[in-house]
Amino acid sequence: MPFLTHPTTPFDDQKPGTSGLRKKTPVFMQPRYLENYVQATFDGIGGVAGKVLIVGGDGRFFNDTAIQVILRMAAANGAARCIVGQGGILSTPAASNLIRKRGADGGLILSASHNPGGPNADFGLKFNGANGGPASEAVTSKIHARSLEIDSYKIADSADLDLSQLGESDLDGMAVEIVDPVTDYATLMEALFDFDAIRALFAGGFRVSFDAMHAVTGPYAREILERRLGAPEGSVQNGVPLPDFGGGHPDPNPIWAKDLMARMYGDDTPDFGAASDGDGDRNMIVGPNCYVSPSDSLALLADLAHLAPGYKDGIAGIARSMPTSAAADLVAKAKGVEVFVTPTGWKFFGTLLDAGRATICGEESAGTGSNHVREKDGLWAVLLWLNILAATGKSVPALMQDHWAKYGRNYYSRHDYEAIDSDAAHGLMDHLRGQLDGLAGQELAGLQVASADEFAYDDPVDGSRATAQGIRIHFADGGRVVFRLSGTGTQGATLRVYLERLETDPARFDQDVQQALAPVIAAAQEVAQIAQRSGRDAPDVIT
Numbered sequence: 001m002p003f004l005t006h007p008t009t010p011f012d013d014q015k016p017g018t019s020g021l022r023k024k025t026p027v028f029m030q031p032r033y034l035e036n037y038v039q040a041t042f043d044g045i046g047g048v049a050g051k052v053l054i055v056g057g058d059g060r061f062f063n064d065t066a067i068q069v070i071l072r073m074a075a076a077n078g079a080a081r082c083i084v085g086q087g088g089i090l091s092t093p094a095a096s097n098l099i100r101k102r103g104a105d106g107g108l109i110l111s112a113s114h115n116p117g118g119p120n121a122d123f124g125l126k127f128n129g130a131n132g133g134p135a136s137e138a139v140t141s142k143i144h145a146r147s148l149e150i151d152s153y154k155i156a157d158s159a160d161l162d163l164s165q166l167g168e169s170d171l172d173g174m175a176v177e178i179v180d181p182v183t184d185y186a187t188l189m190e191a192l193f194d195f196d197a198i199r200a201l202f203a204g205g206f207r208v209s210f211d212a213m214h215a216v217t218g219p220y221a222r223e224i225l226e227r228r229l230g231a232p233e234g235s236v237q238n239g240v241p242l243p244d245f246g247g248g249h250p251d252p253n254p255i256w257a258k259d260l261m262a263r264m265y266g267d268d269t270p271d272f273g274a275a276s277d278g279d280g281d282r283n284m285i286v287g288p289n290c291y292v293s294p295s296d297s298l299a300l301l302a303d304l305a306h307l308a309p310g311y312k313d314g315i316a317g318i319a320r321s322m323p324t325s326a327a328a329d330l331v332a333k334a335k336g337v338e339v340f341v342t343p344t345g346w347k348f349f350g351t352l353l354d355a356g357r358a359t360i361c362g363e364e365s366a367g368t369g370s371n372h373v374r375e376k377d378g379l380w381a382v383l384l385w386l387n388i389l390a391a392t393g394k395s396v397p398a399l400m401q402d403h404w405a406k407y408g409r410n411y412y413s414r415h416d417y418e419a420i421d422s423d424a425a426h427g428l429m430d431h432l433r434g435q436l437d438g439l440a441g442q443e444l445a446g447l448q449v450a451s452a453d454e455f456a457y458d459d460p461v462d463g464s465r466a467t468a469q470g471i472r473i474h475f476a477d478g479g480r481v482v483f484r485l486s487g488t489g490t491q492g493a494t495l496r497v498y499l500e501r502l503e504t505d506p507a508r509f510d511q512d513v514q515q516a517l518a519p520v521i522a523a524a525q526e527v528a529q530i531a532q533r534s535g536r537d538a539p540d541v542i543t
């Protein structure tokens with residue numbers, strides 16, 4: 001048998017974050033590093049002998065090389081079949097769909113999401129389970145524990161496969177099936193949305209601008225928006241996936257999707273703008289002179305999802321991560337459906353979706369999705385917006401104004417302090433923790449504190465508990481600030497400060513967001529001593 005068992009040494013820093021393992025590319029390229037993590041993953045899920053796995057990634061630098069290693073290791077570990085996206089490409093939601101559609105045992109998705117790609121940028125690998133969703137905390141812990149003790153890995157001694165040819169081949173006894181990465185996903189979208197209505201919208205001159213940011217959604221958006229729905233060629237920009245995303249930062253927010261923002265603000269803008277991230281699970285929505293915050297987008301989509309055929313019978317419930325604004329809660333209340341507030345990380349929605357208790361889920365970090373897959377889904381959000389625009393005949397700004405008139409406006413912003421010293425970041429969180437007990441009733445920068453705590457979550461379906469999921473302070477006037485350290489950074493620590501305030505006076509719906517939040521921002525500075533502890537006098541990114 002041409003299988004090799006290589007001795008190896010454990011690496012003690014293979015601790016998965018919110019979404020698998022993310023590291024600088026050179027770290028992943030160290031001898032045996034990727035192999036260690038793949039073997040730890042296989043072992044952590046109880047082995048892969050006889051199993052079917054989906055494999056694909058966002059096309060970033062090292063994607064193709066890593067896939068060849070994963071395939072050889074899957075063969076050596078006895079997997080029955082690997083289904084691989086052509087060219088090694090699969091968006092995260094498309095991979096989730098394939099796992100479910102093909103009844104696979106799970107999938108390996110290669111991506112560092114919205115982080116930049118390239119030889120000196122970021123790389124990542126995550127495992128999704130048989131339901132198509134990110135591995136649970138329990139599985140993630142097993143993988144990590146295994147990575148600490150592993151002393152060998154198995155790999156087939158065989159040549160690279162040609163990933164560009166569709167069809168089936170044999171890799172040392174394991175079947176490798178190369179499939180078109182787009183077809184099954186596009187078919188699923190056709191089943192959920194009113195493609196005729198969207199096609200008629202485009203035929204009537206409605207202009208769309210979708211920025212794929214040289215990341216994985218380019219081929220998906222071209223097929224769906226331009227070919228199947230008839231948007232004019234060129235409606236998809238930066239549609240060719242590149243290993244370094246064209247030198248850009250494939251994070252769909254107003255800072256990193258600057259060109260799209262410039263196109264959408266001013267005169268003669270397209271009617272609808274959108275962008276997606278590295279692996280296609282995040283989205284940004286922007287109307288003419290009207291950026292829609294992810295929290296508002298979640299609330300509006302949940303409110304109007306019934307206008308799309310896939311959701312015509314209504315929704316069972318809404319789930320949002322704790323730092324996401326409470327706008328979706330107001331919708332759930334009005335509809336009389338359950339709302340779930342979970343820790344950050346899509347994996348926490350999995351049990352609720354599987355149990356049929358939530359239909360629509362979303363996060364402030366530009367992720368929205370539904371029970372159609374078990375991942376957030378950028379193009380899904382874009383198509384649901386288009387379906388709603390077609391069904392109502394209204395513009396994006398008009399829909400937002402209607403929404404706020406009905407529910408009030410949850411002014412919302414996130415301030416990120418990136419790559420700060422890790423000890424300083426943990427010190428800041430400890431400093432906050434130390435104050436929690438005495439904060440209620442006190443004033444911070446003129447705002448009275450109503451309550452303060454560290455968020456913990458008990459999963460209502462499987463009973464598991466997650467602790468230390470962010471520090472939140474509620475103010476008596478309805479405002480709120482949340483402090484949390486990112487789980488997806490690859491350098492130092494990133495402090496996220498989430499700011500929110502509900503405005504119910506329609507005369508005050510047109511304020512500048514930062515102005516509207518100024519009192520909450522001042523309170524956050526005071527209680528956390530951000531400037532002093534982070535050494536930064538302003539956030540690196542404001543969204």
Ligand code: G16
Nearest residue numbers: 018019113345346363365486487488
């Ligand atoms: C990942 C998770 C998301 C989560 C985000 C949080 O997103 O999949 O569910 O909201 O991380 O990031 P952070 O911990 O940095 O705040 P992605 O798109 O990076 O996979």
